[in-house]
Amino acid sequence: xxxxxLQLHRQGPVLTLTxxxxxVRNAMSLAMVQALxxxxxxxxxxxxxxxxxxxxxxxxxxxxxxxxxxxxxxQRLAEDPDAMARVNAAFGELCVAxxxxxxxxxxxxxGTVMGGGFxxxxxxxxxxxxxxxxxxxPETGLxxxxxxVGPFLVERIGLAEARRLAVTGARVDSRExxxxxxxxxxxxxAQALDAALAQALAGILRCAPAAVAATKALLAxxxxxxxxxxxxxxxxxxxxxxxxxxxxxxxxxxxQKRPPAWVPAA
Numbered sequence: 001x002x003x004x005x006l007q008l009h010r011q012g013p014v015l016t017l018t019x020x021x022x023x024v025r026n027a028m029s030l031a032m033v034q035a036l037x038x039x040x041x042x043x044x045x046x047x048x049x050x051x052x053x054x055x056x057x058x059x060x061x062x063x064x065x066x067x068x069x070x071x072x073x074x075q076r077l078a079e080d081p082d083a084m085a086r087v088n089a090a091f092g093e094l095c096v097a098x099x100x101x102x103x104x105x106x107x108x109x110x111g112t113v114m115g116g117g118f119x120x121x122x123x124x125x126x127x128x129x130x131x132x133x134x135x136x137x138p139e140t141g142l143x144x145x146x147x148x149v150g151p152f153l154v155e156r157i158g159l160a161e162a163r164r165l166a167v168t169g170a171r172v173d174s175r176e177x178x179x180x181x182x183x184x185x186x187x188x189x190a191q192a193l194d195a196a197l198a199q200a201l202a203g204i205l206r207c208a209p210a211a212v213a214a215t216k217a218l219l220a221x222x223x224x225x226x227x228x229x230x231x232x233x234x235x236x237x238x239x240x241x242x243x244x245x246x247x248x249x250x251x252x253x254x255x256q257k258r259p260p261a262w263v264p265a266a
Contacts, residue, residue, distance in 0.1 A: 005032035008039060012264060013050035014201055015043050022058025028116040029066040033094050040097055050209045051201060054120060055108040062117020065091060091116040092148035099123035102213025104204045108197055109133045109183065122152035126200055129183040130193045133174045141169040157181060208246040208262050
């Protein structure tokens with residue numbers, strides 16, 4: 001058995017979180033959920049992390065929730081009628097936390113992607129995969145609901161496709177995942193996937209971290225509000241960026257034809 005459900009690896013401003021239960025295709029236990037929440041909170045407050053990379057050990061990303069946690073919740077129902085709902089809500093709260101982070105969020109997917117892992121993949125800013133990736137939405141075939149994944153799936157690919165996947169219990173391979181935009185890129189093997197990740201990270205690190213966070217926040221508001229209602233807030237955010245330290249440094253660097261200070265040295 002794996003010693004820790006989550007491995008953390010830092011390389012400068014990039015924090016890689018590896019789901020580390022390969023013996024069960026990285027099924028997401030409550031301990032793993034808690035570790036992910038804690039790692040994200042620490043990254044958001046450390047003043048150093050700019051990118052969080054999510055990936056899985058052993059050739060799979062995540063096979064969904066751990067059956068043992070669900071079984072334990074079922075056994076507690078007599079004294080705690082809300083036990084099952086709380087277990088399920090923990091996965092949803094995890095996805096919400098990652099969806100709302102101002103840090104750049106990248107997922108690297110291989111093999112099985114289900115349940116909470118499916119939700120995490122849907123909230124990432126950039127999703128890279130190799131040819132082995134298979135998204136599965138088997139819940140309705142088991143008499144269950146993709147309860148926490150559903151909202152993020154609708155946001156990612158739209159209501160019509162989300163309905164189709166849910167009512168058919170679909171299995172989505174890499175080619176269809178790319179067509180649906182569940183993933184942004186598909187690469188032939190692990191080596192090509194790692195090369196693509198390195199290239200993507202370099203691109204993200206050329207962008208100013210506060211500007212990335214503010215842009216993500218503005219885009220999140222744009223999902224729920226009309227363009228007209230966002231004119232004033234967007235103008236205020238733009239003004240704050242232009243007059244702030246990143247805006248001043250970025251424009252000065254452009255004039256001086258040099259990389260801005262937030263770009264890591266080669």
